[in-house]
Amino acid sequence: MEQISSLTTPVRGTPMTVDAAMALAISEAYKGGPRVSPNPLVGCVVLDAQGGFISAGHHEFYGGPHAEVNAVKNLSPEDLKGAHVIVTLEPCAHEGKTPSCAKMLAKLPIKRVTFGLIDPNPLVAGQGAEILRQVGIEADLYEADDLKLDQEMRIKLEEVCEAFLWNFRQKKVFVALKMASSLDGQVALRSGESQWITGSESREYVHYLRACYDGLLVGKGTIEFDNPSLNIRHPQVEKKNKVVVIDGEADLLEKYPDLKVSSMHDSQNVFWCVAEELKEDVQKKMQRLSKVPQVVFVKTKVGGDLDLEDLLAQLYKLGFRSILVEGGALTASSFVQSSLVNRIYMFQAPIIMGSGGSKSWTETVRIETMKDKIFIQHPSYKTFGNDFMITGRIQ
Numbered sequence: 001m002e003q004i005s006s007l008t009t010p011v012r013g014t015p016m017t018v019d020a021a022m023a024l025a026i027s028e029a030y031k032g033g034p035r036v037s038p039n040p041l042v043g044c045v046v047l048d049a050q051g052g053f054i055s056a057g058h059h060e061f062y063g064g065p066h067a068e069v070n071a072v073k074n075l076s077p078e079d080l081k082g083a084h085v086i087v088t089l090e091p092c093a094h095e096g097k098t099p100s101c102a103k104m105l106a107k108l109p110i111k112r113v114t115f116g117l118i119d120p121n122p123l124v125a126g127q128g129a130e131i132l133r134q135v136g137i138e139a140d141l142y143e144a145d146d147l148k149l150d151q152e153m154r155i156k157l158e159e160v161c162e163a164f165l166w167n168f169r170q171k172k173v174f175v176a177l178k179m180a181s182s183l184d185g186q187v188a189l190r191s192g193e194s195q196w197i198t199g200s201e202s203r204e205y206v207h208y209l210r211a212c213y214d215g216l217l218v219g220k221g222t223i224e225f226d227n228p229s230l231n232i233r234h235p236q237v238e239k240k241n242k243v244v245v246i247d248g249e250a251d252l253l254e255k256y257p258d259l260k261v262s263s264m265h266d267s268q269n270v271f272w273c274v275a276e277e278l279k280e281d282v283q284k285k286m287q288r289l290s291k292v293p294q295v296v297f298v299k300t301k302v303g304g305d306l307d308l309e310d311l312l313a314q315l316y317k318l319g320f321r322s323i324l325v326e327g328g329a330l331t332a333s334s335f336v337q338s339s340l341v342n343r344i345y346m347f348q349a350p351i352i353m354g355s356g357g358s359k360s361w362t363e364t365v366r367i368e369t370m371k372d373k374i375f376i377q378h379p380s381y382k383t384f385g386n387d388f389m390i391t392g393r394i395q
């Protein structure tokens with residue numbers, strides 16, 4: 001997830017290739033990061049009849065105008081005569097919270113629309129393009145001339161709306177895992193101390209990431225050791241977030257009114273996940289508390305651990321479409337072991353914490369042969385101060 005658009009908007013009239021315009025549209029799309037869920041991030045660029053840049057726009061917030069509307073809103077009919085609209089996702093054919101973008105574009109004097117991805121809904125795929133073709137506007141799926149560039153761009157186009165595509169295709173919550181580790185892969189000392197492993201620049205970016213997911217999930221150990229606020233503290237984003245806590249035995253529930261998480265969040269935004277066998281006990285416990293979070297009862301597996309797949313299914317029913325798992329060690333490890341992580345953000349600091357007794361984030365993951373190693377697909381790298389961050393897809 002880009003923090004802010006990484007490409008600078010060109011000066012009006014700057015000649016642009018379609019490839020460059022699509023790259024800019026992707027970069028524009030990321031600007032909607034903290035606000036559009038469950039809609040996709042979409043960006044749009046408009047080139048004039050001579051191929052010069054005239055405008056860019058993105059989908060800014062859920063329920064708000066789509067990228068195409070924002071990209072054309074300040075352009076005159078003269079600007080739009082013969083224009084080429086480049087958009088990351090096929091213009092929508094249907095009326096939802098906002099009118100159809102394909103129908104809006106069909107009324108403009110534009111010549112061509114190039115879109116990065118076909119609408120993932122097979123029932124409406126291609127219909128946006130068809131609306132445009134019916135009025136004589138060329139409408140094509142983006143293809144770069146260079147095969148390597150085409151593959152790279154396709155990955156970027158899927159990545160920019162990956163949670164939306166996953167939700168649509170799998171009807172499941174998209175799971176991102178963020179961990180901060182030492183160079184030797186440790187995330188906390190044996191004592192539980194872990195603050196701070198990474199520097200302030202990395203931590204600021206993590207607050208931005210929190211805003212880009214529907215919820216932030218941690219295990220009971222992290223609440224016990226750190227008593228964290230788990231809110232969003234970022235100079236450019238003001239947002240109330242949702243927090244999910246895994247506390248299978250409901251051990252910490254009684255302490256909830258005294259925890260920072262209860263004073264920093266409205267209780268309706270805190271979801272406490274406990275074993276469904278404990279339902280009666282927990283309901284009694286809750287009656288004695290001055291403040292209670294939402295409690296999510298989750299199926300258990302042999303051995304008593306919560307079934308994380310069921311946990312995610314429950315969260316999906318509650319409206320979550322994406323979640324950022326922030327640890328700690330055992331929780332991260334359980335998600336990796338259960339093959340439930342879609343994207344990873346691994347921040348590594350140039351420090352050594354020693355593996356003799358420290359906590360690693362893959363403690364319970366067992367891989368017997370190298371052919372079974374887990375690959376991070378399409379990795380990309382960034383630096384934050386002295387730290388290094390690798391992100392990529394696991395599935």
Ligand SMILES: NC(=O)c1ccc[n+]([C@@H]2O[C@H](COP(=O)([O-])OP(=O)(O)OC[C@H]3O[C@@H](n4cnc5c(N)ncnc54)[C@H](OP(=O)(O)O)[C@@H]3O)[C@@H](O)[C@H]2O)c1
Nearest residue numbers: 180187188192194219220221222248306327328329330331
């Ligand atoms: N470096 C980082 O990025 C980072 C991030 C967050 C936290 N931390 C550090 O990590 C440490 C905490 O890690 P931790 O491993 O001790 O604790 P944790 O992962 O926060 O919580 C572990 C506990 O969560 C519960 N849990 C996790 N998965 C479960 C499942 N599938 N079913 C049921 N319960 C489940 C278990 O509770 P039960 O014991 O009840 O079974 C387990 O003991 C702290 O020191 C914290 O500072 C580091």
